[in-house]
Amino acid sequence: xxxxxxxxxxxxxxxxxxxxxxxxxxxxxxxxxxxxxxxxxxxxxxxxxxxxxxxxxxxxxxxxxxxxxxxxxxxxxxxxxxxxxxxxxxxxxxxxxxxxxxxxxxxxxxx
Amino acid sequence: xxxxxxxxxxxxxxxxxxxxxxxxxxxxxxxxxxxxxxxxxxxxxxxxxxxxxxxxxxxxxxxxxxxxxxxxxxxxxxxxxxxxxxxxxxxxxxxxxxxxxxxxxxxxxxxx
Numbered sequence: 001x002x003x004x005x006x007x008x009x010x011x012x013x014x015x016x017x018x019x020x021x022x023x024x025x026x027x028x029x030x031x032x033x034x035x036x037x038x039x040x041x042x043x044x045x046x047x048x049x050x051x052x053x054x055x056x057x058x059x060x061x062x063x064x065x066x067x068x069x070x071x072x073x074x075x076x077x078x079x080x081x082x083x084x085x086x087x088x089x090x091x092x093x094x095x096x097x098x099x100x101x102x103x104x105x106x107x108x109x110x111x
Numbered sequence: 112x113x114x115x116x117x118x119x120x121x122x123x124x125x126x127x128x129x130x131x132x133x134x135x136x137x138x139x140x141x142x143x144x145x146x147x148x149x150x151x152x153x154x155x156x157x158x159x160x161x162x163x164x165x166x167x168x169x170x171x172x173x174x175x176x177x178x179x180x181x182x183x184x185x186x187x188x189x190x191x192x193x194x195x196x197x198x199x200x201x202x203x204x205x206x207x208x209x210x211x212x213x214x215x216x217x218x219x220x221x222x223x
Contacts, residue, residue, distance in 0.1 A: 002155070002156075033210050033211075035210070035211075042213060042215055042216070043197070043199075043211075043213040044213075045202055045209075045210025045211055045212065046210070047210070048209070048210050056202075056209055056210055058202060058210045088152055090154060092154075097141070098159070099144070099156050099159040100144065100156060100159075100211070101156060102146075102153070102154040102155070102156065104152075104153050105152055105153065105154075107152070
């Protein structure tokens, strides 16, 4: 158990819908990273938040957004969903610039 | 942007064999990560290293910063080591703020 929690575990929704994925980092970690793992693209970095502020962006689509709240939990919002957004979404937390600890992931299926 | 190459893509070995997985990257980095992903999907961090060698039980990771190359070794391999092993580096050379860029992974199967 990494100490990072993600909810929900599974999510099934329809094209065009909007969903919110939630991540709670390990106690004491200020950094939260979001990653997407799909069959065709593999693991990809989406976005990094540190202590409530966005620090780096990766291959995150404009339809996706994220935020980190004062209690350090983070949410990833995915809107206007397409079939290709079906993937495993991981968050990871760390002390800044240190080893990253991954949550169990949220499996998103868009039908 | 960093590029990561891993080899081999697939590896099947017998229990007890010594396993080596290689990783090379294109841009100088502050640290490299080795991760393990089991069939259930969960990702576990095995090592983060910036120089030399680290050991954790039967796992050993080495890195050569000048040659931009790292290896993961498993000694006395066991069927429970069967998993996908993934090498990852900061996306840009910077480090702390970067997310990770990942190799495609090595699918390892250890047969009893």
